[in-house]
Amino acid sequence: MDIVVFDNVTKAYRSGEVTVDALRDVTLRIPEKSFTALVGPSGSGKTTALNLIGCLDQPTRGTLTVAGQAMAGMSRRQGAAFRGAHLGFVFQDFSLLPVLSVYENVEYPLRMIRRMSKKACRPEVTRLLASVGMEDQADKYPAQLSGGQKQRTAVARALVGQPALVLADEPTANLDGQTAQKVIALMKRMRDEFGTTFVFSTHDPRIMEQAEVLFHLEDGRLVDTQAAPGEVDR
Ligand SMILES: Nc1ncnc2c1ncn2[C@@H]1O[C@H](COP(=O)(O)OP(=O)(O)OP(=O)(O)O)[C@@H](O)[C@H]1O
């Protein structure tokens, strides 16, 4: 099954008199449970594509389906509910809340979006912190963590509530090469452990090597698709 389907998707941004086609007639399929990368130079449309998948923006033309749901015509409220039910996000700048501990950052989506009690959250938060190797740091605050530890916490937060799909826009851009490799390996291991589909963007050739499915964008167009054997059945 494909968890994300783009059919002839164009995204145009208008600023004043000028229209920029950030994505041009893109057709692609992302297999469920795959470890997929969007790659391409700056301005090629990677963030635009992730924002469309994340229901943070809507296509100008074409159709986009995510987890079986057509993305067109959703209200803000429906979009938020869809994200809460199906998606997790990892950001380049980690985006942890500075006043919350590691434990509380991971617990936050369950408390705020799922409205679960502290007690009900505990088993899942504890399990995820252990999975990303942060159980010993649970009481620390983001300012006390290294970049790699922050991103491991953010990966745990993205996975809490068991989303089908995690979107990560340049998740390794603010990490040194070795830490970047470790975070990518961790995300892949989380895919293996939880069956979560991961879609991430990167500029870094050593990071893109880790992807099983690779979509190359240039100037808003899909110019190449690479897949490890058995990943994309065309
Ligand atoms: N909100 C917006 N308004 C107008 N133009 C935009 C907007 N967002 C993106 N663009 C334009 O769309 C194109 C694609 O941008 P996008 O951010 O998707 O690229 P990217 O591949 O993520 O680049 P980078 O590697 O620098 O993050 C660029 O030309 C950009 O200037």
Ligand SMILES: [Mg+2]
């Ligand atoms: Mg970008």
